[in-house]
Every structure is written in C-alpha cells, then in structure tokens.
Amino acid sequence: MATSNMRLIIVTGLSGSGKSIVLRALEDAGFYCIDNLPATLLPQISEHLAPATQQRVAISIDTRSAALETLPENIQALRDKGISVQVLYLESNAETLVKRFSETRRRHPLSDEKTTLAESIEYERQLLNRLVNLDHRIDTSNLSANTLRNWVRDFVVQQSTGMTLLFVSFGFKHGIPLDADFVFDVRCLPNPHYDPVLRPLTGKDAPVQDFLRQQPMALEMLQDIRGYVERWLPCFDGDHRSYLTVAIGCTGGQHRSVFFVEQLSQYFKDKQQKVLIRHRELE
Template structure:
C-alpha cells in the first residue's frame, strides 16, 4: 500500500490536496484521528493500493501519529507525509475572506492567537515529511505540485530546487536558502528585463559572468558534500531554495543548472515560485 498522510495548519489547503489526490486515484479519508491509523490500514489492505488520509488538530490525538507511522512502515507500508503550512498573514486573510471559524478559536482567543497555538501544537509533526508552503499559491498551482509529488518514484531521496524572490518572502518549506542577489542582474538590461532565467539570452548573459559560475559551483559542492548525510537520515525530500530580488532571472538560472546537474544521479523536482504565480 502507498499511504500519504496530509497534515498541517488549518486553512493551508489540505482539502485542496486531498481532492487532488482523489483525482489521481487515491482512496481518501478526511479528518481521521491519528489513533485510528492502524485500524484503517487493516480495513483497507488488500482492497486499496493507494490511500490518502488527512489528520490535523480537528481530530486530536496527534501525538499518536509518529509512532503509528513507524508501525506501518515496519510492516512494509510506503508512508509519505505532506505537511502544509502558510504564513500567519496568509491564513488570517483566508479565514477572513471565507468567514470560516478556526478550529481552535473561541471567545477567549483571537484568530491570530489560534493560528500560532496550532503552529505550536503541530511543531512535533513538522519534521515527519515533505513541507509545502502554500502562502502565495493558487489552488491550481498547489494541485500541480501535489501531482508532481505523487509522480515521484520511490527512491532514496528527491532533491527539490526552488527559485524565489526575496521581495515576496522566503519560502517556509526550504531546508537550505542561498542568496544570489550579489550576482550581476539581467533586470538592468532593457532587452533582458521581460525574460526569465530559462530564456537563452539571459542564460548566455549569466554564463559569461565569473561570479555566477563561482556561486553555482559553491552551491553544487555544498549539496554534493552534505547530501549523503541526509540520505542516511532517511529523508525523502530535501528542498534547496535559491533567491534573488524578484525570482525571475538569477535564481531561476541557478536552479535550472542545479537541476540539470543533479538529475543525472538523483530524482529532482524544480519549482519557480514567482514564475508560477505569474501564470
């Protein structure tokens, strides 16, 4: 059985993810208490090969989740965890727009306090799996990322290289963040400004800059040096975020080059946050 557990902050998009998984052929269970995970497995084994379960603070008993995941892995179940998170500002906006009540809110606690309390309660679970920061993602983009996630083969580790713009905030789901704002900026060339780091003229411009080559080489060497340590820790995903000012030129170019290099020996995903948001 392939089992995906979806958890994370209320309002971060778990229902969107569960629907996307259902569309790709997963049997989905929403709002399951973590204590019932072994029973669900026993009931569904032999009849369902791909199962997705959502569990969060609504169902309680989350402290049982890590141990039950270990038990399922011990009997051969392929368990993956998707942890969704967002900034406080994004969550406040979503709850305000939909007029939904936060599951932890009451007359004695504000919406902002409820969000921070839930973040604290979920902190022990945040290290269990792959993070997705949905702060600035549209539902369509999130659905696409989830489909990319489930399409990966079961290998030791997947490297996820992501570009972003610092002016839009650092992604919450990054394991490592590299700042390439010191590199020569194609933005100041009127001909290159409307292009991206995937376009040939921008790539040619950056390829001629010694600083770009040195920065790329340093990042490549760092990832190569430390990757075995993360493999030994049984990590399924490692996210390396590369940021420039707007997330359009330099960071995109570096991510594309890193992805090209490491895809020769590892499973690789590439994301360009700001480019995808502009679609």
C-alpha cells in the first residue's frame, strides 16, 4: 500500500449544525480548507494537492455536494492509498436547528415552497444517515460557537492513529448527547445539589468529590462502569474506530456526572489510553 503524509479531515453533517465554524477553526489551525467539494472528486484529492505543500487538508461535504451517497466508498479509497482520513459529523436536535435558521433568517438548502423547515431538516437527516457512524460525531445542540471551536482544537491535536476515549458529562434535563456511543445514568446516587454548601460547586471540586467518595453506591457504580468500558474497549479499538464516546448523565450535569467523568478519565489516562474530556453543561 502506498503511504502519504497527508492528514485529511472531512467535515459533514446537518445544515445549521456548525460546519462553517468547524472549517474556520481548522483553517486557523493550519489546515488547507475546501468548502462543498463534490464527493466524486474526493479520490483525486491526493493527486491535486501536493503532499509536500499541503499536508493538512480539511474538506466540507454535505447535502449540497454531488454524489453524496458515494462518500463512504471514496473515503475508503483514500485510506487504501495510505492517506489518514478522519470524519467529523456534526448534528443537532431539530428544535435547535429550527431556532438557528429562524434567528439567522437563512434558508435551508433543501427547503422549497412545498416543504416546511422542520420537514427539510428531517429529510436531510435521512439523506445523511449513512454518514452518521463513519467516524467521530459531535452534537452541537447545546454548544456555543466558542466551545465548538475549542472542541475542534482538541480534536486536531489528537494523533490520527489509535482510538481516543471521549468522556462526556451531561444533564438529562438538557437532553442526551446525540453523539454518545454509551450512556450511563447516575441520577440514582445521592445528589450534592441538596447540600447548600456543595450546590454552587461542581464535580471537579474537592468537597463534592469527597462527598461522593463517601457514598458506597457511587464507588460501586464507578467500578462497574470502569469495568464495562475496560472490558469492551479492545473490541471497539479493533474495529479501527478513531473515537469512542462514553456519556455520563445526572440531573443537571454539574456534580455527579462531572465527578464520574473526572475519575474515569484519570483511570484510563493512567492506563496510557488517549483520553478527551467534555463537561457539556459546564462549558
């Protein structure tokens, strides 16, 4: 197999989910960026961009692109050439997308006089269904533009080889992350929120951590989740995935879920596993 020094990031996903923000962030990170490339031209990208001058390339491909259905096969063709290809799939819930299009007064690319905005969003979701699990997903429903840019920077600095274990804390009252591979619910545990001293703190603070370490149920559940992830991690790593996202949820995403993510991430870091942390509600 031929080898290449090129690192290629493909940005795709739903309209209004933040692809333009991601592409600009990658450009700021030193990537040569191409917006709305027809999927059929993807296999020739290594021939037209000299690896000596363009080693880091980012390409946006979405429902505006011709022959979108060929994208998975074309990605594999590039990988067969020895090119490192990563896919960032951006998505948001329908409510958030409707709000964004309404606020910006932009027209959805699939809308017409016969189709409502909500129907256009759902139709686009169906068109992109084959692309959802190509690589790494980011749910931007509750993210600010600045947080999304920071997450993209974290994605860029990760080495393109090997799998990264991504731990996400969240609050169930704000919705389950759409990009989660595994979701664990820790709402059954004693809640620091009801202690007036602990309420303004988070699971990153020592008093909250001490409180939860004194709860036998919390320690038992932490051990169970850690054991489950550790047991099945090699299976996903062997499937040549770039990321595995483990989401831990409590009621508000401030205390228990944050504590669990902090503890789990440190355990797997100590095991020399590549780890990323996201505290959705804190960010």
